[in-house]
Each structure stands twice: as structure tokens, then as C-alpha cells.
Amino acid sequence: MTHRMVDPGTAEILEGYGRFVVPSYSRFPVAFVRGKGSYLWDAEDRRYLDFCGGIAVNVLGHASPIVAEALEQEAGRLIHCSNLYYHPMGAKLAEILVRWIGAGKVFFSNSGAEANECLFKLARRFGEPRGAFEILTAQGSFHGRTLAAMAATGQDKVRQGFGAPVPGFRHVPFLDLAEMERAVGPATSAILVEPIQGEGGIRPATRSYLEGLREICDRHGLLLLFDEVQTGAFRSGRFLAFQRLLEGSGKETGFLPDGIAMAKGLAGGYPIGATWIREPYADLLGPGSHASTFGGSPLACSVAFAVLQHMEEHGLGEQIREKGERLHNELAALISADRGLIRSVSGVGGLLGVQVRRDARTVARELLDRGLLVAPAAENVVRLLPPLNVSLEEISEAVAILGAANREEEETT
Template sequence: MTQTHDIYTLDTQHYLPVFKRYPLILDHGDGAYLYDRDGRRYLDFLAGIAVNVLGHAYPPLVEAIARQAGRLIHCSNLYYTAEQATAAEKLVKLSGLGKAFFANSGAEANEGAIKLARRHGYRLSPQKSTIISATASFHGRTLATLTATGQPKYREGFGPLPGGFSYVHYGDGDALAAAMDDNTCAVLLETVQGEGGVHVPTRDYLARVRELCDAHGALLILDEIQSGIGRCGHFFAYEHYGIRPDIVTLAKGLGGGVPIGAFCATDSVASAFGPGDHGTTFGGNPLACAAANVVMDTVAAPDFLRHVGDMGDYLRDGLESLRAAYPGRIRDVRGLGLLLGLELDRDGRAIVDACLQEGLIINCTAGNVLRFVPPLIIEREHINTLITTLHRVLAQIA
């Protein structure tokens, strides 16, 4: 077996240094827990950043992947597969939209949505091409999705960037109304902002965005890459708000850990694409779709979604107890379902580091927001451990 120090050395010498890694080499997982090479157990409240929705080594998912790997892992999208057709049917029914397309990641899903929106706008007018997104948003790391991301720090040094994007403050309907005109082809928003600090919109805001898009003949694109797949207590977070987008994008939890992204669009919008207008080599391959079918069947079940809602309420109550215990240190608790954030009065890295030493994996985003996106299978005992550990860590940090 390769020694631990050799793995660190190999990575430092040969892997592009784009991740600020923690000194932890993970070996395997089981349910809500991960284990390192020495067998130490860690309670996982990050889930691969909202990816491992069914936890680790979930037996039906493992069995489906193994069975499909023994039959057909990949074939060209020039041919049909039952796995892809079934996955598309499920996604269309769950979204209430008309057509689905499978990619490999969230960034690719958003790229496809941007292309489709631009082509749809072009059919109405060659000038109808502007896409408005929100400040503090995050939509991916390709050049187009980087430009759509409303955080300048991610774009610095990567110019020239694609044109045709503008930004308004998230949650400000008046600002959006002032920014829109007949050349706006789409508004692109995360239903719940994740990377930007776990920001939840009001019902009135999303309803107004929908009305403004309709008034200007613009599309509403909702990025549910982090908030979808049951994460917020409904299969899609937008179901909380009584609206429906023209395009919705997904990834992260869709394959339960197997890379897959997707976007769904209404039939009228989807008709803007014809053969050759978009494509992918690996997207929607039989292996990924076999995994996605298990995830969708499991997560979309009413009892499963009810569990997510119950655990989200229980976790929020626990986080609120922390805020009551540390009123000067914790500024806010916010989120939806099992996508929750705890805003601190300081940088959160030291708390994340201390929790890791305690056998708890959490994450900090936007500098000072502890983000909790655990596997959707977590139980009260896991949440109790999280809250107890955070109490201990916060008490030790001045």
C-alpha cells in the first residue's frame, strides 16, 4: 500500500494546485460516515458538496452501478439506450417541463441552458441575447458560466470574457425590473444561492421574477445544481415557491456521486435546438443514467422527501440553539431543507479545521458561512453529534 506521505508527495508533484486541500486521505465510506486510511471515522456533513445524497455505499445504488458496468458503460449518443430514455422520462415528469438533456457536470448543464436561451432569443430577434444573473451567484468555472457568476473574484485574470451578461442584486425585484428590456433573453438565478453564502429568496421575489420574464418575453432559468434533487425538501426547490422555470439545470446529487448533469426545458423552448445544435460525448451514458434512475426513484418518494423536511427542521433548530448560545459569534442561520448556513462574525476556516480534528466534516463558503449539506439519509443522532461537536469547538475558539 502506498504510504500516506508518498500520496501527499505525489499529489504535490503531479496534480494542478487548484485545490486548497485538507490533510486527509479518504479511503471509503458507509452511510453518513467517511473513513481515512487509518480507519478513523468522520461524520460527513458535506456529502461531496451536496453530491452524495444517498450517503456512501448505498446498496441499491452500488448494485445498479455494478450491474450496468457489467453490461454497457458507454455508447455514443448516436444510438438509443433504455437507461437514458428512462432517466429523461423521470426527469421530465418530476420537473413538469418538456424535454431533458444530459451532460457531465453542473457547468456543462448551465452552458447548455445558456446556449438554448440564446438560440431561443435569436429566433425572436438577433438582438435578444442578454442574460441577467445575480450578485453572489455561482454557476460554474467554464468561461461562459464563470462570466454568468456574479462574483468578480472568480473572473479575475481570465479575460477577455464572453459578452452579453449583466448582474443585479439577488432578491431585489426593482433592480431586476430596471435592468430588463426587450433585448433580455433570460434571467439566470440559483433558486437558493449556495456558494454565495446560502441565500434564500422570498416567495414574492421569485414570483415577480417570473412575471418580469413573461412581460419581456425572456426565459427564467433556475440553477438547481445545489438546491435540487430533494435537497430542500421538494425534488426541486422551486416547488416551494409556486412557480415553474422555462429551463432548470441539475447536477451534483443527480447521480449520487456518479458524474452527471442535466437541463430540462419546456417543449416550446427546447424546439430552438435541432440536430447538431448541441451535444456531448459522455453525457447521459448508460452508467450515469443507471445511477440517476436509482437516485430519482429513491429521492422523489414522498416519505423520503418528508424525511428531508423533518431533518432540515431539526437541524435548523439545533443551529438556532447555537446562535442563542453564541449570540456575538453567530450572526444568522438561514437556508432551506438540508441546505443550511450559519453566518459567523469571523472567517470560518479555523472552525472547519477544528471540526475535522473532532471527526466532523463541514465546509465554509463565502468566507464566514458554515454550510451544511449532509447526505439526505441523515438521522437525528447524526445531527445531535454535529451540534454537540460545534458547541465544543465554538467554546474553545475565542
Template sequence: MKDSLIEREHEVMFQNYRRLPIEIERAIGAEIFDTSGKRYLDFLSGIAVNALGHSHPRIIKAIQQQAGQYLHVSNFFYQEPQIRLSELIKEKSGMDRVYFSNSGAESFEGAIKLARLWGNEHGKHHMIAFEGGFHGRTYGALSLMNKPLYKDGMGPFLPNMSVIPFNDVEALTQSVNQDTCAVALEFLQGEGGITHAEPAFITALMNLKEQFNFLLIADEVQSGVGRTGSLFFFDKYLIKPDIIVMAKGIGGGLPLGAIVTTNDLAKLVDKGRHGTTYGGNSLACAAGIVVMEELYAGVMANAREMGCYLKDTLHAVKDEFPDLVKEIRGCGCMQGAVLSFESAILVEELLKNGIIANSTAVKVLRVLPPLTLSKTDVDEFGSGLRQSLQTLMAGGVSKG
């Protein structure tokens, strides 16, 4: 048998992930330790999953207590963790009904089905999403995305689906009509390069919604659950969607997704029409309760405060390396630095300096720290970023 995890993985698993060359031993807070004992500062959070950081004591306790009662009984039964978490989400979101799934992609698929149910009742069949958006790699989600890497060789895709330019009011106006059933978007795109919807674009979208009567689906899988300093990023636009898609941070590290919607839309889903075996698993919901409680006990406020400090730090780095860092985007604990060179190069250099971050949209460094980060964490990240950029500059990295 091969000795290293990397060698063993190469022998038995699909080679579909671009894994970092780290063999994980344990993790706590914003720190990850590999099997050799090396420490890393984690500014990726499992891709925006570990909202409270790794091994949060309240999450561990909640999981342990729930595991002592039962692990899984199926959705044939009434379960306290599901119902309590639904109550918290309903209260804080201002919506009416919650459906639990296992992931963001699964939740988005359910949102498509819900929109189709509504659309068929109203004689509307066309759905619209936007370039740069990411909604998952399942079939329906792919039908509303435009990235060739995910779509090539997978077609044909679902009919009556359009993907149009993001933040383009003219393209939106030309695409929406009486047949429009729903418009789906990330108000803050993650894979799209930490790009936010312009206020004028959202104003136009809401005006068209009033004129043509379609559903608005907010994909808050990455930007939601307090990551940007509010429960959802769309809160900053003072609007209310018809359907909210949640996942990632809500499970505190366990697989959990949700569709949050209105009474009228939820009524369209008859018993047995939609469902999932594992959705709303008791352990994941127990962790989710802790996440929601901690958000409103100071964690979300910390994400805002430390997010401002992180943004100031990134801007300071930009000022120090103007040829390499061109723009800073995002807010809270979801930020990005637009580079003059491919960001994968910087991710590799950061890793050498004990910092974990992520490359997206070719030239954007994506930063997704836990919402519990401290000033010390930000300072360490800033120091590692400066050191990495200095090394790359000395090595003659392209300035674009």
C-alpha cells in the first residue's frame, strides 16, 4: 500500500479536484495542521462552509448530544433540530417556509422545480441567470451557467434557459418578457470574481419584475449566513426575493442546504412531490442551530468589523504593490483581490508561507476566512500576502 494520503488518493479516487498538496491532520478555529505538524492559516473556510471556524466547541457539543439521541430517522418523522432551525431561519429571514436539502446545488435544483411549478400555473416557462454565476454542477444548475469547463460534453441542457451578461441592464431588458418564469442570481458572485450586482441593475430588475410578474431567486449559498456582515448579501439592496437558496455556512461544517420561500410558493409542493432522504439530517441541523444563534450573538457583527479591517489591509497591500494588485472587491468575510497575473500562482506562494486562500476567475484571489477571525489573523494574512507578492515580484512575475 502507498504511504502518503496523496499517493493513496491517486490510486482510488476520481481525479476531478485540484487539491492543494496538504494532508490534513486536524483543524481548530482559523488554523489547519497537516500530518507533519505544519500550521496553516485558513482563509478559505472549506469554501465558505466553516462560518464559525473549525472545531467550534458549541458545534462539537451539539453534534455529540444529538448523536447520543439519534443520527437519522428520515423525513417520515417530526424532529426537534429541523423544526427549531426552521423557526430561526424563518424569524431572521422574514420568509415563511423552509425546505432542507444537503447542498447548495441540490437546493438550487429544488428552486428550479418550484419556479417551474409556479410558472406552469401562470403560463410562464423561461428562466434567466447570469454570466459568471455559479449555482452547482447538477444538470438543472448547469443549464443556467455559462462556464465551458463545467458544461462541455454534458449537453443537451434544459430548454427555456438563458444566461445573459451580468450587470447589463440592456441585455436584461431585452431578455425579460411575459414568458419569463424566474430570474436567478448571486447578488455577490463568488466564482465570478467577487463581483457584486450594481444598484442600478437591481433597480431595473425589480422594475421588470413588477412589470412582467416573475419570480426572483436569490442564490445566497456562498454569500449568505452572515458572510458579508448581514444574513444575506441581498439585504444591502433592501429588496425581498421570492426564493432564497442557502447552504455552505448554515451547516457549520456539515452538509446542509435550504430553500426558503413564501407560504404561497410552498403550497405548490404537495406531499411526496419533492423530497430527499438525508435533507435536514439531525446532526447538521443541530450544528445549524448553533450557527444561527452565534451569528446573532456577535459573530455577524465581528464579520462586519473584521471585514472592514481586512479590506483596509488588502487596500494597503494594493497600494504597496500597484503593478500586481489592481482592485479590491467584496465585503465582510468574502473579499477578492484582482491581480495582474494568474491568481493560482499567488495561491501556491501563499501556501508556502502557511496561508490558505483560493484562486477564482483566473486573476482574482478569493479570501473567505471564518466569520470568527481576529485582528491577529488578518495581520498574519496581510504579512503572508506581502511576503508572497514580494517573492513573486522578485522572481519576475508578469505585471499584465
């Protein structure tokens, strides 16, 4: 027997949320009841092309047999034990992450904010002997919604109404190395950036910026930390976006940050967070220093392992690199100099930002009405985050919907 024999209609679902669910999200008035591949169906059985992708989570699309089979198998074997003990999948998953990133170790958690929290604690442990505790982050960044992640986030609006922020975070203009170096003080222990700002509007760093940050950190004895929560799991065309951004520099094998937060797409929709820490810093977090009840459960690790292995075996990074470029080019071709909805396109692979001439939320709502789901980012940017196995036909469908919206806007302005 299933707990969901008959789905209620949209109105009833929305009413239930209104009465019983904390209203902390501003949700679009649609309720989804099932998905398959790149599509979702609402409670009235209307189909939508999903280029929101759970905000960069559904890397293999909806109802992926890879995810479903891994879930089913491990659920019938060992869902959870405790971090008081060992299980085989934790080491196996950590091993492939280390193989794809560099010599180091991994701490498992359940979300992006938690993956960042591990970086914050690492930075504090690292700075402790000399009394340093401060992390410099970028203006326009987003690092999550816990108190510390909110303090790290370079956007005042997320902190409003919550009193004094957690101390030890300062925000510096993004992509400005001189300002970053000027901001370093005796209390600074680390620099944390997103290699491509996601919520901030798909703003990629340049190769020279990342290399410059590494130099600043080396000169001042700081940790260089990357938040790849949104950009990781092959979305950029490489496993991590910093690897993609450094391509062609000749430093690809040599350049490493000291810590990386990952989450979102790692297990194709099952919650997991992972923090990679470069050797020798991983051992700063010794026994008793950090923990999570659910983090690194056999179930989460098994699903992530199956998803990542599938993505590697099927070259999904390469695929989304090419398809993303096609999507980028086709959208860029829609742009007219001073009219129409679309002003510009940014990003790489399956992480594209479409800068629009109106408020991003309003545009996202209008595209939803046209049957295309996108994720609003900065005020005037909507993100396209298709599954990494999206088809060329689905890309053409998205371009056709955006093209129609763009044309109508051109005609009315």
C-alpha cells in the first residue's frame, strides 16, 4: 500500500501549505506530483520542461533508474548505522572524490550550508594558534542559510531581521584581487569564494583571479576555500568548476585550493554534503572536533557513488559541456541590441545565466506559464540548470520557449 493513493489537486495542496507549512519560501503556485527525465508534471497533469533542476540538484533528471536502484538496494541492506562505526561506502565515495580533486580527505554532511560550516570550522582551527579566525568572502556571494553561512554570504538582504551576524566574516568586491589583498589583516585565516557565483547571477571568476587568490593565500599563510555547492558534480563540464576555469593554464594538475564544499547534485537528488580538505589540513579536524548524525550514511554514500560513477562512465561532463555551449550560442543568437527580453547570457556547461530586461521572478513565472521551469538568481538573471543528460531536442524546446518570450517582448517594446 502506498501513502499516496490519489494526489489532491493544486488548490488543496496550496491550501495545506498555507495552513501547516512555515511560509519561509516564496513559491510559485504550482504543485508537482511526478517527473521523468527532463520533465515534471503538476497536479493537473500539465507537463513542464524542467531547466530549474531542483536548483542544480537533479543531475540525472527525474526518476532516474540509477538513483532509484541505488536507493532501493541500499535501503534493503543498510540505511543508517552511526559515525561511531565504519561502513564500506564512506571510504569508497571519499576515494573517488579525492581521486578527482587531489590528495586530501573528505567530511560528509547533508547539505551545502553544512559543507560550508565544515570549511568555517577548518578555517578557525587553522587560524587558532595565531589568534586568526576571520574569513574573507566575496560581495554577491551565497553560502547558505544557517547563521554562519548567512554571515558568510555577501548579500545584506539574507541577514536582515536576524540580529547580530556571526562574527568573523568580511565581504570584498568579487573579482578584485587588489581589494582582496588589501582586506587581509592579522585576524584573517582564509578566503572563501564560489568559482562561479550562482545565486549572485552566474558570474564566473577568471583564471587569473583564482590564480591570484592562491598567490595571496600563499603569501599571507591563509587557506583558500571554494564553495562548489552549486557548480560541482560535473555541472560546468568538469567535475568542479575551478578545474574548468583553469583549463589551458598549464596549472591544471598543480593548482589546488585547500578546501572545497560540495552538495546539491552529488547524489542526484538524495541529500548529501561533502567537504574535501587538502592534505595536510584534513587532520586539523581530529576526533571529537566535528560531527553529523546523518552525514555520510551508507544510503547517501551509495547513491552518490552510483550517480558519480554513472556520470564518469557516460562522460556526462563532456556531454553537458557541448550541449551547454549549444544552448548558450542559441540563446545568444536571440539577443537584439536594445530590445527583447534577453540582454545577455553567461556561464558554462549546464550552469547558464540569462540576464533579462525585467525582474527575474516575474520572468520565471511567465516562463512557467509557457511550460519552462527556470531558477531566478540575481534581480535580473534567470538560471538554466538542465539535467546533465538533457537531449538536444529538449534544448531546442527550451530555446523555442525563450525565443517566443523574447520575440513577444520585442514586439511590445
